[in-house]
Amino acid sequence: MYVAVKGGEKAIRNAHRLLAHERRGDRAVPDLTLAQIVEQMALSVARVMAEGSLYDMELAALAIKQARGDLIEAIFLIRAYRTTLPRFGYSEPLDTAKMRVRRRISATYKDLPGGQLLGPTFDYTHRLLDFKLAAEGGEAPGTPELAEAAEEDMPRVTDLLGHEGLIEPDVPEGEIEDSETGDLTREPLSFPAGRDIRLQNLARGDEGFLLALGYSTQRGFGRTHPFAGEIRLGEVEVEFFAEELGFAVPLGRISVTECQMINQFQGSAKAPPQFSRGYGLVFGQGERKAMSMALVDRALRSRELGEEGGAPAQDEEFVLSHSDNVQATGFVEHLKLPHYVDFQAELALVRQMRREWEERNRKDKADAQEAAE
Amino acid sequence: MSEARDDDAAPKKMGDPRRKAVMALLARSDTERLANAWEALSNKPAFRTLRAPETGLVMMRGRAGGGGRPFNLGEATVTRAVVTIESGETGYSYALGRDRKKALYAALFDALWQTEKHRDEVERGLIAPLAEDLEAADATARAETAATKVDFFTMVRGED
Numbered sequence: 001m002y003v004a005v006k007g008g009e010k011a012i013r014n015a016h017r018l019l020a021h022e023r024r025g026d027r028a029v030p031d032l033t034l035a036q037i038v039e040q041m042a043l044s045v046a047r048v049m050a051e052g053s054l055y056d057m058e059l060a061a062l063a064i065k066q067a068r069g070d071l072i073e074a075i076f077l078i079r080a081y082r083t084t085l086p087r088f089g090y091s092e093p094l095d096t097a098k099m100r101v102r103r104r105i106s107a108t109y110k111d112l113p114g115g116q117l118l119g120p121t122f123d124y125t126h127r128l129l130d131f132k133l134a135a136e137g138g139e140a141p142g143t144p145e146l147a148e149a150a151e152e153d154m155p156r157v158t159d160l161l162g163h164e165g166l167i168e169p170d171v172p173e174g175e176i177e178d179s180e181t182g183d184l185t186r187e188p189l190s191f192p193a194g195r196d197i198r199l200q201n202l203a204r205g206d207e208g209f210l211l212a213l214g215y216s217t218q219r220g221f222g223r224t225h226p227f228a229g230e231i232r233l234g235e236v237e238v239e240f241f242a243e244e245l246g247f248a249v250p251l252g253r254i255s256v257t258e259c260q261m262i263n264q265f266q267g268s269a270k271a272p273p274q275f276s277r278g279y280g281l282v283f284g285q286g287e288r289k290a291m292s293m294a295l296v297d298r299a300l301r302s303r304e305l306g307e308e309g310g311a312p313a314q315d316e317e318f319v320l321s322h323s324d325n326v327q328a329t330g331f332v333e334h335l336k337l338p339h340y341v342d343f344q345a346e347l348a349l350v351r352q353m354r355r356e357w358e359e360r361n362r363k364d365k366a367d368a369q370e371a372a373e
Numbered sequence: 374m375s376e377a378r379d380d381d382a383a384p385k386k387m388g389d390p391r392r393k394a395v396m397a398l399l400a401r402s403d404t405e406r407l408a409n410a411w412e413a414l415s416n417k418p419a420f421r422t423l424r425a426p427e428t429g430l431v432m433m434r435g436r437a438g439g440g441g442r443p444f445n446l447g448e449a450t451v452t453r454a455v456v457t458i459e460s461g462e463t464g465y466s467y468a469l470g471r472d473r474k475k476a477l478y479a480a481l482f483d484a485l486w487q488t489e490k491h492r493d494e495v496e497r498g499l500i501a502p503l504a505e506d507l508e509a510a511d512a513t514a515r516a517e518t519a520a521t522k523v524d525f526f527t528m529v530r531g532e533d
Contacts, residue, residue, distance in 0.1 A: 094433065149515040149519035
């Protein structure tokens with residue numbers, strides 16, 4: 001237990017001043033601008049927006065700068081900042097089928113309407129350090145190649161193949177959208193959690209934690225036989241129903257990454273054999289996170305699909321209670337704060353136990369000696 | 374922009390798809406462009422702010438599987454404003470981000486677009502070129518993406 005302490009103001013002030021000094025680093029090196037972070041550290045910015053659960057590139061860049069590049073600290077700053085703003089309401093659900101796609105691949109179907117578009121990807125690079133980037137003021141890369149783009153829609157893979165009935169539909173037959181959408185920023189997590197709450201939790205969950213859990217399902221802890229049905233990255237329009245106007249107002253566009261995992265499913269008492277699905281959606285370009293989210297979403301559906309369960313990734317309470325890195329870092333890092341009173345009490349207790357133990361030992365030894373004589 | 378009917382008949386009509394398209398463009402504009410268009414106006418009307426630019430949060434929603442039940446994805450910063458111009462029209466703006474100046478200009482242009490007097494000038498001076506530039510940027514992005522279109526060949530296993 002933590003008991004409050006006081007004092008230390010001067011040392012704390014000086015420590016923060018020292019922090020600011022270290023953050024700036026060598027004054028001979030130019031100060032980082034937010035625009036540089038937004039433009040050139042875009043994937044860090046995306047992660048801070050996704051896990052900070054706030055879409056605002058400039059704020060994410062500021063948080064990264066302030067946190068000296070510590071992304072979990074930056075996410076913490078963003079979560080704290082959002083509490084200072086009023087909530088206007090909820091957007092209309094994003095329509096990812098209408099995404100302006102900048103990347104779209106499927107590992108299950110070679111020939112898709114709209115095609116496979118690699119976009120800006122690390123895939124198929126050789127992961128060799130590029131020392132050209134180390135040279136300051138180096139040459140800018142050439143402009144991208146252009147090609148004629150077909151004016152065709154890019155339907156989601158899962159919609160294309162759904163009609164065969166071999167892939168489960170988005171909305172199970174007979175299901176009506178009746179319940180309210182849960183919101184973790186308004187009410188605390190409780191169990192069992194609906195899929196809406198699970199997806200919100202995963203969307204803001206720690207990438208590393210979800211990556212490890214997703215990986216564990218592939219290695220056999222709650223095997224789900226996944227295929228990357230589709231991964232797409234691009235911009236979607238956001239609309240907000242404004243009461244005073246009486247219609248949905250366009251707010252602009254945001255970048256998101258979406259992942260549709262398709263999983264083999266043997267069938268159960270509750271559902272026929274078919275491909276089941278896991279879903280991932282995150283702010284910005286966050287492919288690893290979207291894929292991990294989709295794997296874990298599918299694993300967490302084991303109960304509703306009537307699967308055996310029992311693996312860590314299928315344990316809803318375990319996953320959802322430990323996915324948030326702001327909560328996790330708060331509890332782990334609070335151990336750094338002074339616990340003097342608590343420790344003094346523990347110390348007294350251990351001293352007493354030790355005294356009793358020694359006394360008991362002495363007595364046992366005396367008894368044994370007596371019996372031997 | 375189609376001019377199928379004279380909007381004067383229903384100047385207060387809510388959800389007019391043309392107005393919505395204009396608001397969508399204003400939301401995506403940068404501030405400088407709006408400020409320049411305002412400065413370039415031949416006849417600036419007097420106006421009053423009904424709701425000063427205010428920044429808040431909108432919780433963005435996705436759908437499970439893309440088309441299923443809604444869930445809350447995460448919030449975004451949004452700035453809004455409401456103004457009224459001397460001829461009585463009320464202009465609204467909502468846009469992603471925290472730019473208060475932009476919110477004010479966008480609300481002004483929403484109001485101006487609703488007037489018979491200013492609509493043409495707003496269309497010609499701001500909306501049409503803005504739409505053109507944004508469409509050109511989209512076309513470039515589409516063409517850049519199209520150049521990365523890939524055809525994988527499946528190798529048949531066990532063939533000689």
